[in-house]
Amino acid sequence: MGPKKRWTLVIRLMTFVAALLLFVDHQVLPAMPEVDRIVLPNQLVVLVSEDHSLPLVTMRLLVDAGSRRDPRGKEGLAHIAAEGLLLGTSTRSVTVFDETLDFMGASLHASAGRDTAALELRTLEKDLRKGFDLFLEVLTQPVFPEKEIRRQVEKSLAAIQSQEERPGKIASKAFTKVLFLGNPYGHPVEGTRESLPHITRDMVVRFHQNFYHPNNAILAIVGDVTVERVKTDLVPRLSQWSPDQIPEQEFIPRFTQWPMTVTIDRNVSQANIILGHMGIDRANPDYYPLTVMNHIFGGGGFGSRLMEKIRVKRGLAYSVVSFFDPGKYPGAFQVILQTKNSSAQEAISILRAELRTIQKDPVSPKELERAKKYLIGSFPFRLDTQSKLAQFLTQVEYHGLGLDYPEKYASTLNAVTRKDVLRVAQTYLHPKDAILVVVADLKEAGLDESAQVLHFNRPTM
Amino acid sequence: MTPKKNLTPFIGRMVSLALLATLVFVPRAETALIDRVSEKVLPNGLKVLLLENHRAPVVTFQVWYRVGSRNEDHDKTGLSHVLEHMMFKGTETIGPEELSQKIQENGGNYNAFTSYDFTGYFETMSADRIQVALDLEADRMKNLMLREQDFETEIKVVMEERRLRTEDDPKAFTMEQLAATAFQLQPYRWPIIGWMEDLTRLTVQDLKFYYWTYYTPSNAFLVVAGDFETEDMLPRIETAFGSIPKKAAPDQERTIDPPQIGERRIIVKRQAQLPFLAMAFRVPNIRDPDSYTLEVIAGLLSGGKSSRLYHRLVREKQLALHVEADHSLLSRDPGLFFVAAEVLPGGDSTDIEKVVDEELERLRRDPVEPRELQKVKNQLEAAFISHQDSLFFQAMVLARHEIVTGWRTVDDYIPSIRKVTAEDIQRVANRYLIQDNRTVATLVPLPYTEGQPVSEPFSIRSDTVR
Numbered sequence: 001m002g003p004k005k006r007w008t009l010v011i012r013l014m015t016f017v018a019a020l021l022l023f024v025d026h027q028v029l030p031a032m033p034e035v036d037r038i039v040l041p042n043q044l045v046v047l048v049s050e051d052h053s054l055p056l057v058t059m060r061l062l063v064d065a066g067s068r069r070d071p072r073g074k075e076g077l078a079h080i081a082a083e084g085l086l087l088g089t090s091t092r093s094v095t096v097f098d099e100t101l102d103f104m105g106a107s108l109h110a111s112a113g114r115d116t117a118a119l120e121l122r123t124l125e126k127d128l129r130k131g132f133d134l135f136l137e138v139l140t141q142p143v144f145p146e147k148e149i150r151r152q153v154e155k156s157l158a159a160i161q162s163q164e165e166r167p168g169k170i171a172s173k174a175f176t177k178v179l180f181l182g183n184p185y186g187h188p189v190e191g192t193r194e195s196l197p198h199i200t201r202d203m204v205v206r207f208h209q210n211f212y213h214p215n216n217a218i219l220a221i222v223g224d225v226t227v228e229r230v231k232t233d234l235v236p237r238l239s240q241w242s243p244d245q246i247p248e249q250e251f252i253p254r255f256t257q258w259p260m261t262v263t264i265d266r267n268v269s270q271a272n273i274i275l276g277h278m279g280i281d282r283a284n285p286d287y288y289p290l291t292v293m294n295h296i297f298g299g300g301g302f303g304s305r306l307m308e309k310i311r312v313k314r315g316l317a318y319s320v321v322s323f324f325d326p327g328k329y330p331g332a333f334q335v336i337l338q339t340k341n342s343s344a345q346e347a348i349s350i351l352r353a354e355l356r357t358i359q360k361d362p363v364s365p366k367e368l369e370r371a372k373k374y375l376i377g378s379f380p381f382r383l384d385t386q387s388k389l390a391q392f393l394t395q396v397e398y399h400g401l402g403l404d405y406p407e408k409y410a411s412t413l414n415a416v417t418r419k420d421v422l423r424v425a426q427t428y429l430h431p432k433d434a435i436l437v438v439v440a441d442l443k444e445a446g447l448d449e450s451a452q453v454l455h456f457n458r459p460t461m
Numbered sequence: 462m463t464p465k466k467n468l469t470p471f472i473g474r475m476v477s478l479a480l481l482a483t484l485v486f487v488p489r490a491e492t493a494l495i496d497r498v499s500e501k502v503l504p505n506g507l508k509v510l511l512l513e514n515h516r517a518p519v520v521t522f523q524v525w526y527r528v529g530s531r532n533e534d535h536d537k538t539g540l541s542h543v544l545e546h547m548m549f550k551g552t553e554t555i556g557p558e559e560l561s562q563k564i565q566e567n568g569g570n571y572n573a574f575t576s577y578d579f580t581g582y583f584e585t586m587s588a589d590r591i592q593v594a595l596d597l598e599a600d601r602m603k604n605l606m607l608r609e610q611d612f613e614t615e616i617k618v619v620m621e622e623r624r625l626r627t628e629d630d631p632k633a634f635t636m637e638q639l640a641a642t643a644f645q646l647q648p649y650r651w652p653i654i655g656w657m658e659d660l661t662r663l664t665v666q667d668l669k670f671y672y673w674t675y676y677t678p679s680n681a682f683l684v685v686a687g688d689f690e691t692e693d694m695l696p697r698i699e700t701a702f703g704s705i706p707k708k709a710a711p712d713q714e715r716t717i718d719p720p721q722i723g724e725r726r727i728i729v730k731r732q733a734q735l736p737f738l739a740m741a742f743r744v745p746n747i748r749d750p751d752s753y754t755l756e757v758i759a760g761l762l763s764g765g766k767s768s769r770l771y772h773r774l775v776r777e778k779q780l781a782l783h784v785e786a787d788h789s790l791l792s793r794d795p796g797l798f799f800v801a802a803e804v805l806p807g808g809d810s811t812d813i814e815k816v817v818d819e820e821l822e823r824l825r826r827d828p829v830e831p832r833e834l835q836k837v838k839n840q841l842e843a844a845f846i847s848h849q850d851s852l853f854f855q856a857m858v859l860a861r862h863e864i865v866t867g868w869r870t871v872d873d874y875i876p877s878i879r880k881v882t883a884e885d886i887q888r889v890a891n892r893y894l895i896q897d898n899r900t901v902a903t904l905v906p907l908p909y910t911e912g913q914p915v916s917e918p919f920s921i922r923s924d925t926v927r
Binding site for chain 1: 516517519549557558561562565566567568569570587613614615616617618619620621622624625628629630631732733734735764765766767768772776779782803805806832835836839840841842843844846847849850851852909
């Protein structure tokens, strides 16, 4: 059933989460569930949070082994290495492994992102011991069978081809490629058609040997398990995982910092538009005022300026959203929307005008107040399921935010002023140097008369 | 700050939906759920279901209307969903989009959804703020303002939504065509979002009549779950909703298609990267015990990487990128059992179809081995527990059952799954998963007009700075 059948319903906002606490203005103590932080002799950081309301346990391991570690020309290696964990171990073939996991009704997923790879287990409490065995086994004894790795590469290539019928995906890939100018964030996590055929089993094995070590990892354990049991049953086995030196490469954050337009002609009914530029890293102290600014500008769903001007007032789009995606290194700022081809230019003009406005005039006291109330009040949304909490805990640790982060978050946000918002809008928004990507029926969109056409493969700038 | 990006491929989305359908709240103790829900019907006909859960100081408040695309007429498709959008356009006392602002100012989340059988609205907020949701929902149940100017803008938004979800998505477009062929009479044949042609024809008058007919207390019910005391919440609900006048419940009878008597096939030709194959078998819903057997069959076919279709099509033969089987257990009228697969590059959908046929034949012919049957039951039960992790879905699953068979049947799910035997599976496969009872849709990709895939150099120009 397609996206329409069942209750895929047509959901009004793109995101929905579950719930929240509202805290009156300056008091605010978003409830962080109790967390125990244990550092093992091999430097693995283990975060444990008990929740006995369901007979269920979630374990999430974060390894600093994301796609930014991909060697040049071997883009997609980190992704194959993560997925390869589940393709067989020294004691179990992939088929036996899958059947064992399925028989428990458990799930085990491996994936890679830009910065990190993640391995997540979800199991009934009664199967925790078996589940943990499987978890450790894939982590420390994967064999990456040649045949399975080749298949995984084939699948990735097919998935890449499949994505090419999705105009939104085409636009975002083009944006990333143009913006990051070949820096380690500049390629898709899953690699490219050009790079994937060069990936071999040996490279995967080496990548795993290089980066999958406890001193390069964080483990969150959430759910129906006691800290005591973690200490007596799990920690001794985790402690046997041996640490090693992690090879570090230099990350040079290069960006395209001048205006550029990329147009891609497709036979589609909507123009898929991305306007954006360089963003910030997660450690940037202006992260908090920027969060507020972005919420007001285009991050806050209904009530954001972009939503109001583009959707509510003019009916030009179903969805329009802006965001920063800070990583360990600077990410991007993007505004994304889709509108019928013939409205593309109108929508783009509005985006540009709104960028100028938020850089020129302070936001209203009411906008500021509303943004703070929502951001602080809805904070616990991020912690209200086991999986979300596990993800949150590993991120807090990865970015060194501290386990008192929820409290700090509230007080830091509350301190943000209209002046701060104006300052960060002026500092971090660059409408004059933005990259514009449009995937559309260019003729219908009136964008087909592009003057100078450069080929992107060899950017001359 | 980063929006959640949906990178899940089409079939992947089907998986998560299938899992959601099995969600039911099981309390930690072995108490039956029905013992923990309080039901009260107000004098105006509004049914209220209250489920206390004190795990976190949060409440989810949901209003469900028994109206969805099944209630529409064939030339007014999409009306239910457009009305859902218009429900955010204000009442006599609050302005357009003001409801959204009020919820956000109270640190809450909210949303709405429309399906074949229902339209739902919810707010999730801290327990001490939830009164805001009660007041706003009661207000728009009776006082919605349907203004021409708001409608004219919002209908454009819905058209953009349709372009985004369907027009520019070859697989979604194919699924829409499949449903339109598998059914000839019953309203499940048209898409929830409506045909574009119908959207251009809808009027505010249509909406007013629809709202007047279906948005009444006797055609709605509330589900409230979370951190509250029933004896405190119920009087508050009575105060907020009790004064809405009683009206007769609308007629909910709809035509059901007669049995299918032969295979139907369609081909969709349009620009796409990979071929796509989807089959739909006409099946009963949860009112028929065979439906639970179909749940188990869906699990045998595609639940996890050890499932039959995944193993054969993805792992062994490498014919498919994804494969998924999905059963519509909780549809109000009899629905469809789907099998769908995206073909790997260079592959052919007929090869996939052959393997699917072999696997369906195997289901009809050979009894399932006990361990494999147990495996699927374990998966369904674990998923059932796992999904309780979300308060929102605890409420939602009660509502989904309420719409079809009454919320009390929620507790039948696990026992009914446990009861399914190898013989049931053979019998049910022989009855429903047969050629004469199916519709097959094939997406045949046409080459892109420009003749170049996207990974080719695209055009870039230096900007004139604005």
